[in-house]
Amino acid sequence: MTKVIIKSDGNKEFEISTKLPPDIIKQIIENLEKYKISEEELDSLFSIFKENKSIKELIHKSLSFDIITIGNRAVRKAQKESLEKGILNVYCKNGNFYFELPDGTITTEVPDIYKDVFEKFEKKTENKRKIQI
Numbered sequence: 001m002t003k004v005i006i007k008s009d010g011n012k013e014f015e016i017s018t019k020l021p022p023d024i025i026k027q028i029i030e031n032l033e034k035y036k037i038s039e040e041e042l043d044s045l046f047s048i049f050k051e052n053k054s055i056k057e058l059i060h061k062s063l064s065f066d067i068i069t070i071g072n073r074a075v076r077k078a079q080k081e082s083l084e085k086g087i088l089n090v091y092c093k094n095g096n097f098y099f100e101l102p103d104g105t106i107t108t109e110v111p112d113i114y115k116d117v118f119e120k121f122e123k124k125t126e127n128k129r130k131i132q133i
Contacts, residue, residue, distance in 0.1 A: 041069055
């Protein structure tokens with residue numbers, strides 16, 4: 001069993017014990033440094049280690065983690081650029097819509113620019129409910 005301690009930029013220490021060979025651990029650590037992984041992402045990555053059943057599974061999950069990490073960063077970049085251009089970000093959580101305004105304010109009030117779209121959406125949703133009843 002190999003024990004590895006990794007420090008994040010915030011000096012948070014992460015310790016893992018693994019049966020993985022040292023060269024694999026070295027590759028993983030080099031990738032962590034290359035991608036500048038955040039503490040939140042490290043927590044996710046270490047949960048993958050804890051669930052690891054085989055190297056093949058680890059590699060598959062590691063690739064999935066890379067894809068998710070890159071995708072999340074791309075989304076955050078696009079959201080930031082949208083706000084800089086004055087375009088609102090729209091989120092949906094538990095069936096409720098939230099709008100992030102260019103000044104960073106988050107509101108549930110539908111902005112004028114989206115009112116016609118949301119009226120059409122509500123009509124379609126209402127019609128689907130009537131059909132299901």
